[in-house]
Amino acid sequence: MSQHRGIWRRQVHLFTLPYRLLLASPCVGFLPDFWSRVLTLSWDSHTHQYITERAILNVTLETLSGLKKHHGNHDKEESRLGRGFWRAVGEVVKSNAATDFRSSTRSDPVYHFDSEHIESATVMLRRFWTHTVLSVRAKEYQSARHSLGQLFHSLQDFYSHSNWVEMGQSSIYLHLLQPEEPAVPVAKGDFSPYCNYTKESRGRLMRRKRRSREPLSPDRFNLYSSLSSLSGGLTIFTTNSDIHRVSTIVEDNTAADKVTLLHVESHKNLMSVHTFRVDSSVKSVTLHVSGTMTECILTSPSDQSQSLLNEEGPLAVIQQFQGLYRISLFPPLQPGQWKLQAKSDGHLTFSVIGDSGVDFLYYFAIVTNETHPGLARVDGNPTAGVPAFLVVVVTGLGSDIEASFSHATLLGAEGESLQQVKLNSSSSSIYSLEELVGLVDPVPRFPFCIRLSGQDSRGNKLERVSTEMVEPTHIQIQVLSLPDLVPGQSAVVNFEIQNHGAARNFSLTADDDCGYLHMKISKITL
Template sequence: MARSVTLCLPLLVVFILCLSRSGRCFVPMVGVSLNPTDQDSDDNWTHGAITRRALLNVAADFQSSHLDCDVGDLLDVRPDMIFQEISRLFRRCYGQVVSAARFYQAALQIETANGCVDMNFATKKLPSAHFDAERFVGGNERLLELRTQVLTAIHQGEYEAARVYTGQLLHTLQDFYSHSNWVEMGHTEPNAGLAVPGADIGKVAGPDTPTCEDCSKTLGFLWYKCEDNIRPDVNQQGLLTSGYSSNQRDLDGNPVPKPEGVGKCSHGGHFDGSKDVPAVGGINKDTKWSLFSPHSDLHNQAAQLAVKATEEFFRSIRTAAGDAQFANFLNLNTGSTLCFVIDTTLSMEDDIAASKDRAIEIISSRLGSPTAPSNFILVPFSDPHVGPAVVTNDPEEFETAIGNLQASGGGDAPEYSLSALQIALARSLPGSTVFVFTDAGAKDAGLVESVTSLGIQKNIKVTFFLSGSVGQRRRRRSDRPRAPREAGDRDTYLSIAQATGGQVLDITKSEVFETTKLVDLVVTSAEVNILQIRDAPAGTGDHVIPLDLTMSDVIIQVTGQGAELQVLDPTGVLQATGENATVSVEVQLSDVLVVRVRDVTPGLWHVVVLSDVTYDLRVTAQSSVDFLYAFVDRTANDTEHPGVCDVDGRPVSGQRPNIRVNMVGSDPSLVQNVTSLDLVSSGGAVLQVLSLQENEALSEYFAVSPTLPQQPFKFRVRGYDAAANAFQRVIPTMVQTSTCRFEITTDLTTLRLVPGGTVDVTFTLYNAGQYGLFTISADDDKRYVQSLATNSLPLDAGDSGYNRMTLAAPASAAFGTTTTVTLTARSESGAYNFVVFRITVLPPERDFIPPTCEVVSVDGTCRDVDASTCDSRTFTVTTAYRDQGYGLRSISPRATNGNFTWILQDFRPGLTNQTITANFTASCCQTNVEFVVSDRVGNYDVCRPNLSPPLPKQAVNVAMFVFIGIGVLLFLILLIVLIILFVRHRRRRKYKAQEKYRDEVKTGGAGKALMKRDTSGAVTATATRTDVAVRSSETRIKYQRVAMTTGSEGHRVEISAHREMRTVRT
């Protein structure tokens, strides 16, 4: 036995170390399984899985309420199958024409922000961020503060910031159920007071109240496996408690140690140093393994409560924001962004007209379809003006805005194009394309790195339409020399386009409208990139294009003066080109040729390009299958919460980076397997081929590169579809390594940037390369950045430097206004990196008191109407609203499905301490109406009138009456049968009584008979006597009086007694 233990201990150490390096538990992300050999490992619920599951449920609810689609049965979806189910949900509701990629991006943004709470410098050891150390008041204050940031950001259309705040909020909310004793108390529903203004979260154990008892270790010496170690009186009294964890600090940086000699609980688990401080053990339910979670047996209960609480939070956001903004918040709209950045100087008159006509054409041709753009952005610019930006979901508002543009002033001198582009990038949906129209260079070229970094961070392609002297590529090939400024201007745009996967198109004024046909081809809801090659050598190039069974509508574009192309199907047959042929020409200019392949046969197609000059080739298609990627950090082996968190900025060279790959829309009916992640140069050369470790079947993978290439590269995923056809997808954004990196050291969730106020954000820059003097710069789209403590940091190899920036918001800034900050560093040797973060304007004082909504009166009734007659009757509801805080923001009726009249009297945003009334009139078909009022900081209230809903249609009533009639008839038949049986039964008893009873009647002691019977038993005489006893074989009853009568038709015996009366008739 001793030998066995000796051999097992080293294996256990190896096991623990392996676990510490790849964590999967109720922690940051859906990471690698803690125990790959455990068949139940997929039942571990991480923060990521909990968030995804809740998002799946709320997305299904939203789609089913807006679309006529079957969302399917979601009850038994395992944690490792959630993304596959999301893909199926979108396919059931939209078919193959819509990709779930943008919803995935929103979900991953929330999930990443959630997981990074455990890894961020400012929050990973903050007790209130995890409901540790009995910091319940501070934890709920954090939830309320983040809730305000979420709602105010949504109200201002700052959806990316709202997602980040949501992820941070959800981490703390979910930790409540894993770290507290809520489950141990026996609760089966979430705590209704968390993150709810003015609500009570429950009683908290006092600082001197013992809450835990010692528990023992498994096998006597390995790790603590605790059951029932929370003191019974704590749970019986409903006192909230949570565990202390080692090395935690409060907001001021003060240590928060576990009190000694009190008997408080520990968080517990292998990495928690406080687990050996009495009371020893712990109570966390983060995983289902007792090595990490002493209360592992309650892991699933805690996770299910966390899922419910997360769902309830999302539903409260939907109620407060309304369906339109909720759809934008989660990217539940199906289209992408249609974004134009337009130079409005006088020389751009033709371009403005062309972009206007193209925008109207796109909108009118797709209106009401799933491929319609989901939002619209217009940013005009000139010198010195930029904006105002128009950001809307209303196509008519966008058409009006672009129609109102007037070309005036200036010429083709440099303009503030990059400032306008920065605004557009900050407001566009991730994965979109931004189109810039100009004939001039950039007067603000100093923003090139900031703009490029923002585009890369959001995976947005930037395409430039250059129609003036700045666009001289074609003319240069005609030996027309270019001025140095023109070369520099075009190169500025080219560097942005190449880095983001966009392009620069040099066109004449007469070609603008024709070229903008590319906008129509690109702005789709399911565009995927198959191939992208830049600067391919002149001559004849044969390019293999794998097309899979999920693809349709393939677009092939070659850019190069005079270039031609041929398309061959998988059998090698050259495809004819024509209006009704398989291949049609969409755009044909001197520098650009675009063709469309409509009837796609899966297999290996060939595109042959013939060009006398270098050329660019790109191939896209419509498909619901795509992929997303991110560089991620894994936690070190000394943390309580192993997991991964996305890396900000460029990856650091010389390290072994971890890469997460998320497949979109792939399930076994479409995709057989995913085989590799390739690192490809801009020219198409394969630089590295990485194997993929599957974390979620056909949904999530991880790869590790031994060392990243020094030259820029892009990612390509390859695999096979369900019919064994090769497939590939490319993310065109270029990736480049760096020798430095940033870390934000301020907890951004605790900053309060108020109107007219300032905040400081601290950060460090780490240098992994050779000595360098790093120039630091910071820019933001709202121009809130005021200064840096220093604009340069000299750093030796391995050193890090501290810095601070100051931001100031104008006094006029609305609550929820969010600025997107891009922080960059560049050394003399060319090392470069960036980080992007967001700061939101908040009210000066916390306001957690919601406005009030009250139904004052209801005029009219909807009783006794059905769905066929409800239009014939109307009702009017009068409501009253009031706010005592920062003032009302919006008042609106919800859940209506027809015409109505809404009169809101004397309302303007910001009204406070004043009652506002409104009248709502509608037909009785809209009895499900509710009224929602919100204030300027996101608090809201809902009121509903007491209306009788319309009865079902008459056809339904007839059926109902038929069923009722049948029921009544059956009841009557049954009643008649019972009566007949009862009568027959009584008659049988009567005849038996006549035969059975041969009563011997005696007088009280005299023995004189009172009745005389004949031989048949009939009574032939009557007599009356008191105090008579009647004896039979069954009963002996003493009666006071007996009266007997006879007659020709029968006889009647009447007996009056103290206790019983019996009447017999014959």
Template sequence: MTSMLGTALLGLALLAGPTVAFLPIGGGTSTHVSITGTALLQKVTETCRAVAEAAGHEFNPMGSSPEELVQACLGPTATGEVSGANFHSALQEIYTQNGLLDRDFSNSAPYHFNSETFLEGRWLITEGMVAIKANIRGENFRVARETLGRVLHTLQDFYSHSNWVELGHTEPYNNLIRLDLPLENLADVNTATCSDCASGICPNPILPNILQEKKLTSGYMGIISSAKPKGKCSHGGAADLTVTTVPRGGINKDERRPDNMALHNAAVNAATAASLQLLEDIRLAAGDSDFLRMMGIARSSVLCFVIDTTGSMSDDINEARAVVNKIIDTKKGTQDEPSEYILVPFNDPSFGPMIRTTDPEKMKKEISKLKAKGGGDTPEMCLSGLQLALTGAPASSHIYVFTDAPAKDIALKDTILALISSTKSTVLFFLTEAGRRRRRSVRAASFEDYKDLALASGGQAIQVSKRQLPEATDIILDTSTSALVTVLQQAGNPGKEETFSFVLDESLHNVTIYVTGPSITFTLTNPAGVSQTNTEANGKLGTIKTVGNLRRMYLNADKQTGTWQINIKSNEPYTLKVTGQSTITFIYNFVERFEGPHPGYAVLSGHPHTGQPVTMMLSVIGRKGPSSVTVGKVSLVSVSGPDAMSNSTMTDMGNGDILVTADVVPKGEFLVILEGTDKVSNSEFQRQSTTQMSVSKVNFQVEVDNRVEPGRAFRFPFSVMTQGSGGQYFISARNDRNFPMSYPTSLTLTTGQYTNATLTITSPADTPSGTDVTLTLEAKSSNGVDTNYVILRMSVVTKITDFVQPLCEVVSVLADDCPKDVSQCGPFQWELSANLTDGNGTGIESISLRQGNGTLSHTSLSAPIIQANYNASCCSQIVEFVALDKVGNVGKCYHSIVRSGGPPALILSLPLWLCLLLSAFLERP
């Protein structure tokens, strides 16, 4: 199968629709991405419906777009604006990793089930499922999504690259996701499997005896060599060198051609069904709530605080506590209620631990424990605490830092900048001067470093007195909200008068203008020519509040669409930001094209490369899906000026995805700005990114599987190249778990040539399974001018030997009192009793009701045999409950008392899709 990041959302409108092709870039409408998208949306829809029914409210999406699905999924609490951006981002992360298997492991047979590597391919799938479940348990959702993308690619390849559908199978091969079940009837290396096909396009070259004996085989793929065992099938295609070795031809069903149309369609359908089966297993292990959190579906963004707890911070801690309590109390039950709370304290020399919870009362309790103590008169470990927050919080989070001293760990500044760029998170600093000036660190850190970080992230560095802090923290209430978008962001030059224009559209509300910096005067003018200066606290256009170096202006509620202008004068550097609430937004990634058997686009972890066209993959999100907006222009704009890129082209990839290519970019730091038309209101809109980006002459190449075992050294190679001056480049690496690492601290680079090196990281033997590790690897020239970085996310997973599902044995069913006439069922009850065991496994961790409106109870989970008892009205005639063991294996009990003219249906520990199929069959009159 082929993959293409460029068609990342082609499957999104196909909640249950058919897919018709496995084609490379430019070749069709269905790829790994669309098969994955179809399966994900169908499973998310099923999960949302189950959550809605359990909560007692109706699940009724107004349309098929992801935005409308998210709105319906969140239910009655979604009273305000609900953005689908996080859901889109989660999908993109899965699609990206899915596609990267064709770049990083194109010549690895097990990742694609080539060359009859069935046992090895299945091991990759099952090991990946263990890692996904462990990461979800640890709330490390991004790593879980990345692993899911790769696992789905391998699973889907089985159906296209093997002869499974040629053997007449139409259903998924359940044994691929079950290590406790055997892979049977595999063709051995000495068994011929294909006939010669001189033309290369024979409809079915599988030998008749292989089909008759139901032998399982797959095509051999040779990217470097044409050799293959005698008589074996080839994969086929232009990149496969074995196609010229007899037997010639190929059996892959990646593309839909006239000669293989039926087989290709069967492979697509089987791959989609298999993806749904795997997703259902993960959903059952994770639970509906965490499954949706993994998919980026939650009420609002997280509330993340990083707080200095040294002796002079008592007032600041009290204010942070008050803000948290206010947000929790005022936003509870609304769309703006945070979906998660994160708290990272820091002191000197300690920082952390990171505390994260979805329980608002626990957050209140944790922040109430913070006390100001210690720290002396030295700067603190602020950036170490911020590093934990950036790696622990979801991408695009708002992180609020409270401190009154420069950073002691200023050496982390480049790492923080890399993490900000990678996560696209926004950092806001609340800076209060301590009563006594603290000594500067050796690196002479100052508040200016915080301003640099805030500017790079699109945040603010707000300097106030401790007495003024309560007024300044109102900005947290502004930004801890759903569907927050940026309309304009600029950094002004000191001593220069400038006028900035921005467009407000009909969908925007709660529009707020922030101007940060000392000694600033400004005049705001609306489309009708009405103006208001910064000296008018309550004017015709809005209300202005000034505290410290921050001026915050709330525009009046009546909507005024069109082009606005703000004229600013200042003798000091300043920042300007215009925000509002709207579901019209966009997400983007800088990408680079990769070649090979299945070409595609890979997301750049670091800066785009100097001297090459800059390419972005951009997804536009409208109020009713991508079809409800029209994109007019995408530009790169300088942070410090209005210069936009030139020689850019846009390619519409469909469903709101746009490939943007620019030959020239602004000098220095730049941002992305998008202009278009909202079809719902027929008004023009403008949106801007927040994270600064620049190009670099330094290139990284890293290919790494992200799974690490506790106690074992993990080695991965990397390569560095510069298009600038050769010479010595300094290498630095940091990880957020402080795991020991070894790597060369410098490399001598030759212009235009990659230099190879290796980094080794070792996780302690007692590292909990499911722990994620974020590693930042940087290269910098000796003069500090040229630099770039790469971010790697790894998962520490204990090797699992328990792959056996919990077993269910129904002991008794008492349903004789249930009347045959269902309309008379009200007064009557039925009961079921079952024994659950985990054999020699790790033990059952939880038992939960999946279907049925009755009451489920069970004896102690620590007992060798657990007795489960279910009681329900005769009106609720089906029950399914799920037993989950301690490593994520899922066992199911399903029972129906529906009268069908035969004995009651009894289905034990079967896959859900088969349970439903049998149930439907048994319930037929």
């Protein structure tokens, strides 16, 4: 493994963003997360993650209840929040925990209300508040969630690391975020800060840049095809006459409560066979197939078959476009394992989506035994050929839908099994989303997706598949220091590059949309 260190220098300019903030419920005190409890032998504790999740969830449920004439069932409302809500919460929690894992902040007392840095920590807290509100007003929501996580961390640390509780105080210290409120003398207590790990939500923002007209290359769509394949989408080529009808494919994928039951590709000219499982929580199922099929046979769990291209039948109806098929299963759906057989002269992509609230989020993490022991989330994709922990969070479960999950299977691009990962619960709390953790040893060197397997309360099998393909990396770039960015001043960012693959030459470039970055290193060998 080779590594290299470099420096980016950025000139920061002043800019103004309008703002707003959602302030969470007050915190009383806390200890580490599951992995921190294991590494420090501290049990029966609350965590940054637990407090943050419950605060956002409680405020959200109270807001939803306030919009209705009658208060609804909180358990039912929580189960309907869905994947998108928990992905956003995960971004806040990730930023919260990163304060304890990032080298530039984990030992700085200003971020944790340590070493009697009460005044400077309060200034930092108000800066997070301002940045969050400005970002929301500017509709920079990802930036807002990042600063909101930092704000929550410091705010939670105040009540845990200072002597506020020992002073007999049981109320919120309003002066922290409201300077006009009276200040109270507060000192640092003798507490050791430990924090939890985060879960992921991973998203991609694609920006298209206009360029001058030039001769069109026959390979001009290859990039988009690769991106859609890795992200679990479809590349659709259609005609002007079909474009309105094809738009139903987009509606299928963007509707609420859609889960993936199968996502595979096939490069074989022979008949390919794929299976997917329908459980009792799935209300409708739609299949999307891109490519040109010469034969397609659908078989139900009761072993009833229908040749979709040649006949009408009792199982499904098919719509054909140029290079695209949309197959809708007839209700009532038969629970169990369905089989799809297809033959083509070229490449096929299969995507099976269902209507269900039960889904999952995931991320990869590694153990850290530094200042704050625990599981640290891996930024970006996991490193191929080395061990990593897979952390899974199931969403959509409630009093009316119960399920347990035992393992995850890493699947290759054509649906082949690469590795099975046994999952264990990382938390016994019923008040926070349960996290399932398993060791991936090693991370595959090829792209893969994740199939989560378990059973419902009646013992019936239940499966969900991740939408995107995970692309393992051999290169890691880690930021070693992240200084405060002050308008009108330069800032130095130290970073480290590690190559876990074969030695080769690299060219390094860096840019931003304002032209502030200046880089000293151009070429290196690792």
